[in-house]
Amino acid sequence: MKEKKKTKKFRMTNRIRENIYGWMFVALWVIGFLVFTLYPLIRTFVLSFFQVTITSDGIRTIPLGLANYKNAFLSDVEFVDALLTYVGELIVQVPIIIVFSLVIAMIVNMNLKGKGLMRTVFFLPVIIVSGPVMQELIDSGATTIQGVEDMRIMQELIMVLPGVLGTIFSNLIDSFIMILWFCGVQILIFLSALQKIDRPVYEAAYIDGASKWESFWKITLPNLRPIVIINIVYTIVFISTFALNDVIVLIQEYTFSVNQGLGYASATAFIYFVVLVLVLALFVKIYGLRSEADKRLAKREKRRLKAIRRKNR
Numbered sequence: 001m002k003e004k005k006k007t008k009k010f011r012m013t014n015r016i017r018e019n020i021y022g023w024m025f026v027a028l029w030v031i032g033f034l035v036f037t038l039y040p041l042i043r044t045f046v047l048s049f050f051q052v053t054i055t056s057d058g059i060r061t062i063p064l065g066l067a068n069y070k071n072a073f074l075s076d077v078e079f080v081d082a083l084l085t086y087v088g089e090l091i092v093q094v095p096i097i098i099v100f101s102l103v104i105a106m107i108v109n110m111n112l113k114g115k116g117l118m119r120t121v122f123f124l125p126v127i128i129v130s131g132p133v134m135q136e137l138i139d140s141g142a143t144t145i146q147g148v149e150d151m152r153i154m155q156e157l158i159m160v161l162p163g164v165l166g167t168i169f170s171n172l173i174d175s176f177i178m179i180l181w182f183c184g185v186q187i188l189i190f191l192s193a194l195q196k197i198d199r200p201v202y203e204a205a206y207i208d209g210a211s212k213w214e215s216f217w218k219i220t221l222p223n224l225r226p227i228v229i230i231n232i233v234y235t236i237v238f239i240s241t242f243a244l245n246d247v248i249v250l251i252q253e254y255t256f257s258v259n260q261g262l263g264y265a266s267a268t269a270f271i272y273f274v275v276l277v278l279v280l281a282l283f284v285k286i287y288g289l290r291s292e293a294d295k296r297l298a299k300r301e302k303r304r305l306k307a308i309r310r311k312n313r
Contacts, residue, residue: 048266068267105190
């Protein structure tokens with residue numbers, strides 16, 4: 001008689017089951033990204049090389065090559081000015097938002113009464129602010145410091161500065177309160193990072209005679225290095241995708257314009273995307289150079305504190 005071959009039954013382990021569940025949840029996001037984000041991006045990039053006309057019969061395209069991109073840089077003065085102003089505003093606004101968020105997070109992290117109320121007050125604008133709401137606040141003058149532009153010093157400073165810098169400085173004054181209004185998420189991220197720093201490190205530094213100012217530069221800031229990069233990226237992306245961004249408003253106008261159309265709007269949108277990526281890389285690179293020095297300083301400080309602890313034992 002032939003011996004029956006024993007078949008091994010497949011048993012699903014907990015690890016395999018968890019991996020399957022994980023891929024099932026991730027698959028929903030991947031499918032959504034491919035259908036609703038990646039395909040429209042590819043389609044938009046292809047249309048940027050055409051003159052697109054929307055008719056009752058459908059979309060008609062005429063090949064133009066790189067003409068849309070050349071016109072954006074060489075003929076469209078309004079788009080170039082808006083792009084330069086956008087880059088200048090990012091260079092000015094991002095450091096202000098990061099520094100203000102860090103200061104407020106350190107204040108809220110102290111043992112103060114009403115900390116929960118303060119956190120709610122600073123995070124509330126993130127919930128209620130949207131394009132139409134912010135536009136109403138801008139129109140009513142609630143996002144600017146009243147009377148600052150009327151000061152003679154400010155007027156002379158705006159006149160002395162070159163065209164783009166004068167525009168950036170004027171926009172900074174007009175939207176200073178709105179800039180600080182965008183700090184809610186960054187404050188919470190900094191606050192969560194501050195609460196994870198070990199207290200014994202500060203105590204050892206105080207025993208060694210370090211002041212609060214020295215502890216901030218040698219302990220707090222080096223430990224917040226990854227969080228600062230996260231907040232920089234978040235701030236740049238948030239400002240760049242805000243509904244009232246001048247470049248986005250201009251691209252939307254091009255989309256429905258008779259002279260430019262969807263093809264030209266697609267080209268300007270991809271130019272804007274490339275500029276956004278370059279600005280992100282610039283900020284991360286600049287902070288990365290500083291953070292490497294902070295990292296070496298933090299390691300040196302930790303070794304010194306460990307040596308002090310061993311002596312005290």
